[in-house]
């Protein structure tokens with residue numbers, strides 16, 4: 418792993434931050450973006466030689482600038498992980514949280530995914546080697562939700578979008594692995610916001626989730642469940658008839 422350069426979009430906290438720490442432990446150079454400058458500074462202070470930071474709001478659709486700057490700072494980018502996301506319970510269906518979720522998880526994600534794919538399409542053939550484009554979807558992607566409709570729908574979009582890019586990379590014989598990460602519950606502020614603290618089970622610590630994600634990327638897996646047992650929940654969600662699902 419040492420010698421690889423990783424860009425984590427949305428790496429100031431939670432899963433993204435744990436991924437930054439995991440890759441630093443593996444000897445990589447890491448670029449991290451997010452809105453919270455104080456957290457970016459903290460990461461940089463911890464490892465000034467191997468951390469580059471980019472204050473950016475993904476909803477400003479400015480990922481091209483982030484990726485260009487990261488390429489200049491690091492010389493090349495081997496792996497881009499789109500981790501940023503928001504989600505909250507919105508049982509009274511207020512418009513603002515629904516629309517904010519779409520802006521971050523759909524619009525912002527799309528900007529990042531498009532720019533990242535194009536970056537690899539332009540740079541991989543020139544320099545050889547393999548790239549990885551990774552997005553964080555969710556177990557929420559498999560069904561609709563009455564409590565957080567926008568969040569669940571946005572994650573279905575993320576999964577489908579990544580599948581499209583995976584197909585495109587394959588057809589174009591681009592040496593790019595496109596990886597969809599499907600976490601169940603991971604112990605972050607977000608998990609409590611979307612699922613409500615009481616309903617949580619099989620909650621993975623962030624460092625364990627990060628190690629499993631890094632391993633899945635290294636193996637070039639198209640889809641990876643985090644932790645692995647969430648594959649079972651995904652299977653149940655897919656086959657559950659509507660009349661049962663609607664009662665949950």
Ligand SMILES: NC(=O)c1ccc[n+]([C@@H]2O[C@H](COP(=O)([O-])OP(=O)(O)OC[C@H]3O[C@@H](n4cnc5c(N)ncnc54)[C@H](OP(=O)(O)O)[C@@H]3O)[C@@H](O)[C@H]2O)c1
Nearest residue numbers: 427429430431432451452453475501502602603605607608
């Ligand atoms: N935790 C879980 O149980 C779980 C389960 C399934 C999927 N996920 C997914 O995992 C990803 C990471 O979430 P997390 O659980 O680690 O939560 P988190 O700790 O809240 O992390 C979210 C990250 O997204 C960034 N972000 C949010 N809005 C942004 C914006 N407008 N512009 C740029 N960055 C933004 C945040 O950075 P700033 O606030 O500094 O901008 C932060 O680094 C999300 O996509 C989430 O949907 C989480």
